[in-house]
Amino acid sequence: MAFSCGKTATPKPYEYFRIDLPQHEYRHIDSLPNISFDISTMSKISDYEGNDVKGYNIDYPMLNGRIYLTYMPLDLDSFIAVTEDSRRLAYKHTIKANSIIDNYYENDTTRVYGVLFQISGNAASPVQFFITDSTKNFLRGALYFNNIPNYDSIMPVADYVQEDIERLIETVRWK
Numbered sequence: 306m307a308f309s310c311g312k313t314a315t316p317k318p319y320e321y322f323r324i325d326l327p328q329h330e331y332r333h334i335d336s337l338p339n340i341s342f343d344i345s346t347m348s349k350i351s352d353y354e355g356n357d358v359k360g361y362n363i364d365y366p367m368l369n370g371r372i373y374l375t376y377m378p379l380d381l382d383s384f385i386a387v388t389e390d391s392r393r394l395a396y397k398h399t400i401k402a403n404s405i406i407d408n409y410y411e412n413d414t415t416r417v418y419g420v421l422f423q424i425s426g427n428a429a430s431p432v433q434f435f436i437t438d439s440t441k442n443f444l445r446g447a448l449y450f451n452n453i454p455n456y457d458s459i460m461p462v463a464d465y466v467q468e469d470i471e472r473l474i475e476t477v478r479w480k
Contacts, residue, residue: 326465331472337361339376339442343476345469348372368462370450372470377443384439391435391445392420398428401454410436410474417477421470427454431463432470442479446470 331343334350344350344363353360363372377387396405403426410419419436432448448466450459 324461326461329465329468329472331469331476333476337376339378339480340444341476341478341480342473344473345466348469365466368450368466369452370448370462370466372466373447373449375445377445379437379439379441379443384437384443387443387445388435388437391433394445394447395422395424395430395433398424398430400428402426402428403456412475415478417474417479419474421467421474423467425456427456429454431456431459432467434470434474436474436477438479444477446473 327347330346332346333341333343335341337352339359345365347365347367349364349366351362351364353362359376361374361376363374365371377383379387399405402424404424406423406425408421408423410417410421412418416438417436418439419434421434422432424431424433430447430449431454433446435443435445437443448463448470450462452459
């Protein structure tokens with residue numbers, strides 16, 4: 306005859322690893338030809354050339370993520386096209402996103418204007434943005450992680466990197 310304590314067995318919920326993220330620290334990047342800004346000290350920046358664009362990658366090796374930046378010179382004809390293209394690229398994630406929140410940024414002193422897109426849900430890119438001086442310069446960015454987009458598990462890291470992106474936007478200076 307078998308005895309038990311009388312409790313019904315229940316399955317344990319899924320658990321995620323705890324990620325201890327360091328305090329935000331920044332360094333100023335002034336070596337790029339058309340733009341300068343602050344990036345996290347835990348990231349590394351590299352550049353690449355594309356068709357009519359200059360690109361930069363800000364890698365977060367410890368977080369397995371990357372911010373893809375694309376810089377383009379502007380003229381009157383291209384302004385509407387590149388801003389609408391950036392908005393379209395952010396909203397392509399609607400298929401997997403629960404919501405997309407547009408946060409507008411405007412600084413008349415530094416002539417930096419733009420939109421930061423917060424994308425919640427299991428979308429491939431949780432944060433995207435574009436900024437411009439509306440006459441000569443345009444910068445677009447998108448954050449991606451090198452793993453399956455499970456919103457619950459990447460949310461703390463995405464929020465952490467979003468703070469770095471906000472700092473980048475606030476410290477941009479056009480040359």
